[in-house]
Amino acid sequence: MQVEKTVDHITNWLKEYANNANIDGFVVGVSGGIDSAVTSSLCANTGLKVLCVEMPIHQAQSQVNRAQEHIAQLKQRFPNVSDVRVDLTSVFEEFKSVVPKVDSSAQLDLSLANTRARLRMSTLYYFAGLHKYLVAGTGNKVEDFGVGFYTKYGDGGVDLSPIADLLKSEVYALGKSLNVPESIQVAPPTDGLFGDSRSDEDQIGASYDELEWAMKMKDEGKNSNDFTGREQEVFKIFIRLNTVNQHKMKPIPVCKIPVDLL
Structure with a gap:
């Protein structure tokens, strides 16, 4: 950069x-x-x-x-x-x-x-x-x-x-x-939201360097079976959080009313 x-x-x-x-x-x-x-x-x-x-x-x-x-x-x-x-x-x-x-x-x-x-x-x-x-x-x-x-x-x-x-x-x-x-x-x-000394890594279970690597691997189409040990663990953490937090990243869902109901 x-x-x-x-x-x-x-x-x-x-x-x-x-x-x-x-x-x-x-x-x-x-x-x-x-x-x-x-x-x-x-x-x-x-x-x-x-x-x-x-x-x-x-x-x-x-x-x-x-x-x-x-x-x-x-x-x-x-x-x-x-x-x-x-x-x-x-x-x-x-x-x-x-x-x-x-x-x-x-x-x-x-x-x-x-x-x-x-x-x-x-x-x-x-x-x-x-x-x-x-x-x-x-x-x-x-x-x-x-x-x-x-x-x-x-x-x-x-x-x-x-x-x-x-x-x-x-x-x-x-x-x-x-x-x-x-x-x-x-x-x-x-x-700093819990009033104690816990870090982001403590909460997430992985460092930002590790998460950056996992994000790159996901973009390249990799899956957890491509890795072993700590790499597999980090990749699974990333995929789990990326999946459960999609509601934050996507637009608010809107219920569309069918034309025949209007």
Whole structure:
């Protein structure tokens, strides 16, 4: 990949889209991870206004520190960047207090994790509406089109996706070129939705490098019988997640009414 030219291409794409939509800038949720750091940096490159929104919900301090380090650096480098911090912890706790109580389970943990993501999406759109901005998505190609590792109508609820055609390794390459803080470049990727230290790899069962390989193998028409050992295990993980998460990747199904019923 030609990193510098790719940076310029995405920057120009963002700027052209915003100008054509008669929009004043972008809002980006900044988590302390590489994807949001690269996305916000690309948006800042356009020269249009960029609002970085930090939205902790029982967040690990290490994630908070990385997010704040990135935002401070970005504001120092780009006069068009501003930020706001909205601590959604109390909102999340209030939500839990008003829904019916259920026994603790893996499904409850996942539902609450997705709730966190959806609270953040609502917050981003609040600021987008307030300032006439677009919500810039932070999902990469493996997450968005490979394993569906995002929350439907959470971090998947965006106006445009500047890095969704980039593999995770390519996002890291852009991050280095864009001078993303080293602390973010070396941190294990995490969605930060469970209030603990689990990484994306812990949740998925495979690293992004492994998932990129499996995605390429699928595109080449391979199947699990073509592999053994760890490769077969990773390929099966990829295929399982790609299959069960198709509902996220495909358009919402619409029930078409037959003409004779109209």
